[in-house]
Amino acid sequence: MSDVRIITGNEAxxxxxxxxxxxVVAAYPITPQTKxxxxxxxxxxxxxxxxxxxxxxxxxxxxxxxxAASTTGVRTFTATSSNGLLYMHEQLHWAAGSRLPIVMCCVxxxxxxxxxxxxxxxxxxxxxxxxxxxxxxxxxxxxIDTVIQAYRIAEEVYxxxxxxxxxxxxxxxxxxxxxxxxxxxxxxxxxxxxxxFLEPExxxxxxxxxxxxxxxxxxxxxxxxxxxxxxxxxxGLEKARDVIAVASSDYAERFGRDHGGLFWTHRVEDADIILxxxxxxxxxxxxxxxxxxNEGVRAxxxxxxxxRPFPPGLPAVLRNARLIVVFEKCFSYGYEGGVTSDLKASLxxxxxxxxxxxxxxxxxxxxVKTADLLGAVREAMKSLxxxxxxxxxxxxxxREEE
Amino acid sequence: MPGAFYWVCLVPLRGMYRxxxxxxxxxxxxxxxxxxxxxxxxxxxxxxxxxxxGVTSAPxxxxxxxxxxxxxxxxxxxxxxxxxxxxxxxxxxxxLDELLFGSVDIGAGLRNGGILIVNSARPPENFRxxxxxxxxxxxxxxxxxxxxxxxxxxxxxxxxTPLLGSLARLWDRISLAGIERGLAFKMPxxxxxxxxxxxxxxxxxxxxxxTRHEQT
Numbered sequence: 001m002s003d004v005r006i007i008t009g010n011e012a013x014x015x016x017x018x019x020x021x022x023x024v025v026a027a028y029p030i031t032p033q034t035k036x037x038x039x040x041x042x043x044x045x046x047x048x049x050x051x052x053x054x055x056x057x058x059x060x061x062x063x064x065x066x067x068a069a070s071t072t073g074v075r076t077f078t079a080t081s082s083n084g085l086l087y088m089h090e091q092l093h094w095a096a097g098s099r100l101p102i103v104m105c106c107v108x109x110x111x112x113x114x115x116x117x118x119x120x121x122x123x124x125x126x127x128x129x130x131x132x133x134x135x136x137x138x139x140x141x142x143x144i145d146t147v148i149q150a151y152r153i154a155e156e157v158y159x160x161x162x163x164x165x166x167x168x169x170x171x172x173x174x175x176x177x178x179x180x181x182x183x184x185x186x187x188x189x190x191x192x193x194x195x196x197f198l199e200p201e202x203x204x205x206x207x208x209x210x211x212x213x214x215x216x217x218x219x220x221x222x223x224x225x226x227x228x229x230x231x232x233x234x235x236g237l238e239k240a241r242d243v244i245a246v247a248s249s250d251y252a253e254r255f256g257r258d259h260g261g262l263f264w265t266h267r268v269e270d271a272d273i274i275l276x277x278x279x280x281x282x283x284x285x286x287x288x289x290x291x292x293x294n295e296g297v298r299a300x301x302x303x304x305x306x307x308r309p310f311p312p313g314l315p316a317v318l319r320n321a322r323l324i325v326v327f328e329k330c331f332s333y334g335y336e337g338g339v340t341s342d343l344k345a346s347l348x349x350x351x352x353x354x355x356x357x358x359x360x361x362x363x364x365x366x367x368v369k370t371a372d373l374l375g376a377v378r379e380a381m382k383s384l385x386x387x388x389x390x391x392x393x394x395x396x397x398x399r400e401e402e
Numbered sequence: 403m404p405g406a407f408y409w410v411c412l413v414p415l416r417g418m419y420r421x422x423x424x425x426x427x428x429x430x431x432x433x434x435x436x437x438x439x440x441x442x443x444x445x446x447x448x449x450x451x452x453x454x455x456g457v458t459s460a461p462x463x464x465x466x467x468x469x470x471x472x473x474x475x476x477x478x479x480x481x482x483x484x485x486x487x488x489x490x491x492x493x494x495x496x497x498l499d500e501l502l503f504g505s506v507d508i509g510a511g512l513r514n515g516g517i518l519i520v521n522s523a524r525p526p527e528n529f530r531x532x533x534x535x536x537x538x539x540x541x542x543x544x545x546x547x548x549x550x551x552x553x554x555x556x557x558x559x560x561x562x563t564p565l566l567g568s569l570a571r572l573w574d575r576i577s578l579a580g581i582e583r584g585l586a587f588k589m590p591x592x593x594x595x596x597x598x599x600x601x602x603x604x605x606x607x608x609x610x611x612x613t614r615h616e617q618t
Contacts, residue, residue: 169463175458284485
């Protein structure tokens with residue numbers, strides 16, 4: 001019989017971590033992530049999670065501890081939000097550059113200033129170029145399943161994975177979640193076997209200064225330079241495209257739940273009006289699409305699950321699109337929303353020339369209802385029907401200065 | 403065999419039915435420390451155990467302070483829930499502290515024709531909402547019931563669980579048996595038993611106001 005519990009997103013994440021049996025956990029509490037670190041310390045105290053729980057004085061230290069631990073070849077976990085993630089920024093690069101398969105939950109929250117504890121995705125989106133894989137979840141079931149998949153992905157391509165989900169909206173909302181069977185998780189995710197690790201018996205220097213040119217090591221072997229190492233990081237993320245898809249399909253076979261690989265779709269087969277986004281807003285968009293369908297509009301949703309690596313398969317799904325509306329909870333100041341930029345770039349030269357309307361929504365936790373999404377799509381459709389094919393950015397439910 | 407006109411009419415209706423007919427939204431008003439969130443969680447458990455596949459229970463998003471007004475919300479649906487936005491117009495509003503009427507616009511969150519349940523020793527006629535004439539109103543002295551069953555925390559009566567009994571009385575989609583099982587999921591057996599006795603008493607003691615508008 002399946003074990004279904006009605007739990008918050010944070011509890012789903014903490015249970016997933018327990019099932020993955022990491023040996024070292026280090027986290028610093030920050031709203032709305034705090035419950036994960038509290039639960040994990042409780043599990044360690046109770047003995048249901050046999051891990052070393054390292055209490056740290058900051059997020060920078062939390063990730064530093066994991067970098068050290070992961071370098072010795074163990075499975076690790078941390079979680080944070082917002083300014084906590086920003087405080088980790090330097091170590092994010094360090095973890096990815098060192099090719100350490102660390103898994104972290106980012107419980108998405110707006111960043112200061114002005115101060116906000118509420119949800120948007122500016123925190124993780126602003127860490128786009130750190131070399132981490134970023135996966136976004138649309139409900140609590142997807143959170144528990146994605147955290148488990150994240151370890152499998154990270155340990156196969158040696159790239160750290162950030163599992164992102166919306167603060168409060170998912171982290172604090174309870175919903176039914178099927179808890180995967182622990183034995184089956186062990187079969188899906190065997191114990192971590194690092195290809196290289198640091199141990200006291202074989203002392204080595206890892207990540208010394210690299211010069212712009214390639215150099216011979218002490219044994220006379222010509223080694224890769226900085227540029228080759230960074231190229232390999234990109235190769236790791238390129239490989240991750242297939243690995244994420246396989247991790248997802250294998251998971252679906254074992255556990256009966258398929259959340260999609262790099263992206264998921266909702267009623268897109270004959271759709272010419274495409275709504276897209278990441279996380280809970282994409283789930284909300286499926287309701288808007290259903291309502292449009294009831295009116296005879298051929299609407300569908302493409303939910304982007306993996307932001308990095310960015311899915312290369314989107315143009316094929318969007319080939320019949322007359323209009324693309326992107327809902328996003330972040331902004332690249334001075335330009336437009338980050339998902340929109342990437343989506344437009346991926347369509348370049350593919351023959352898909354539908355206008356892309358960039359709808360910025362829900363910043364700092366501003367409520368976004370299905371009706372709001374519906375209104376934005378209707379507005380975009382009206383423009384298109386009047387012959388206006390311009391791409392534009394719209395700030396939804398935001399007072400404009402006179 | 404229905405004609406084409408029948409299908410033309412049915413298609414949009416079906417959409418509207420799916421939208422407004424199946425998902426039920428319950429908004430809880432209380433104060434920090436009154437167990438508003440727990441009541442919402444027990445309701446979600448009860449509904450799930452009764453076969454609803456989609457349930458969510460959410461607290462007010464943000465920091466919570468003891469004694470400050472706060473809300474929790476429960477959504478119940480036949481299908482898994484895909485909306486996580488704030489409830490605009492609830493089908494049912496439950497108020498744990500009647501003094502909140504003085505500081506919070508309770509009526510603003512209730513749809514006309516919905517159900518309003520108030521923890522109060524006063525009869526439900528005192529809580530009629532002028533702008534929601536079709537709403538059904540009920541009241542129950544949950545504090546007295548809590549004291550009767552010695553449900554107190556720091557001397558204050560625990561009014562959250564008794565109100566679930568009032569809900570079952572007013573709304574036939576949730577049964578006393580469902581609430582009993584929901585309570586068993588959320589608390590140790592002795593507490594669950596005690597709380598359930600209070601739920602049953604509230605079910606009996608709830609005073610239902612004007613019932614001219616039975617449809618919900």
